[in-house]
Amino acid sequence: MRTYLFFLSFLFFVAPELTLSSTIDFSRTLYVGAHGEDVRELQRFLNIDTETVVAETGAGSHGNETNYFGNATKRALIKFQEKYRTEVLAPVGLTFGTGVLGEKTRHKINKLLKSTQSEITAKIKIEPELSIAKGEVILMFPSQYSGRPGTMIALSGAGFTATDNTIYFGNNYTVTKASSWNGQSITFKVPNIPKGIYSLVVKNARGDSNKGTFFIVTDGITPEPQIDSVLPEISTRGGAVVIKGSGFLHNGNIIQYGAGVIKNVSSVDGISLSFSIPQDILNATTTAFTKKIHLPIGAVVINENGVSNVKSYILEI
């Protein structure tokens, strides 16, 4: 169980695909048998909190949410209702959750989604827990790397203060008075700032965080880059790699290819990108490998319109 909880928590952290629509407003009564995108959004919402996940693996789990309200969704919703019993159940004279997304439950969820300070008491743990020296603020990564203004995102790290964290988007834009309930996570809405790629820094009374992570503010209209294939499937040092997909810009594409980052890659046609894997990548300092090994790595394309999916391929050394 501990292992499953750990995987759930680290998948939450490292899978930058947790996206909640900032404009979703649950308006229907949902129950077992219901279909729709609001069901999918409900599952995504429930999966934020480790205490109310729909499923740990398979359909309904984080990243695999569906548009069908089944018994797993019902059970997760019951847990949510009982967690917020005083606001959801008590007002209508109930003690136990019903598993029906009725008025009181909808109101609570919509209230949480609209809140600028996180009320989501998700138990997200980094194992092992970081022991932070006084005066140190560590910024690790966001819950998602792109989104339009108003999107609720979470930053993971350590050394965050309970209140008064200031999040810097580049040098010119900030989110002030951001709170952290556990010192390791800050949840806030993306500010209404121009579209673009922003480096992130967190500053509070303890000091300034490291740089190293980023966020792309999108317009919500222009499609984000998408990778369909990486060829060849097994690449080698010095070898040419072609990424096929869509949403690539004429200039300014960034490729993270699993063993490094290549900036300002051009795309002539918007659907392909080419680069070469450096000849000396991951080189041995002494002798060469006695036999070939295959490293599973992933390619990601980043530009001002967002972040692509991760496409796996093999680097042969």
Add this chain to the structure above:
Amino acid sequence: MIVTFFVVKIKTSSAILGFGGVVQSFVACTESANYAIFIAGRPTSGYFMWEPTTINHTYGSQQLFSSGAWALGTYTPVGVCVISVEPPVTLEPITGTMIRVGTSLAPI
């Protein structure tokens, strides 16, 4: 006929532990055909072995070999990195061998 049974209790390092931190550097262990990846984190920093032949699951952004990416995962507290045989050189200490690992994107 005398049959003697020897029951040997072998204590294995089968503990599964968690690790997390930022990927910093790599050592190619050419003779043992694996990589030692230095991950700086707390409370455990150190070299974690990536093994191509073990069940190794890489999740998330799969940027395990990109410096600056954050990695979280589980490991067993055993591992060996052989850099050369003649002369015999092994990298020590090895904190453990990764079982599963997820990574963030690398900095840009």
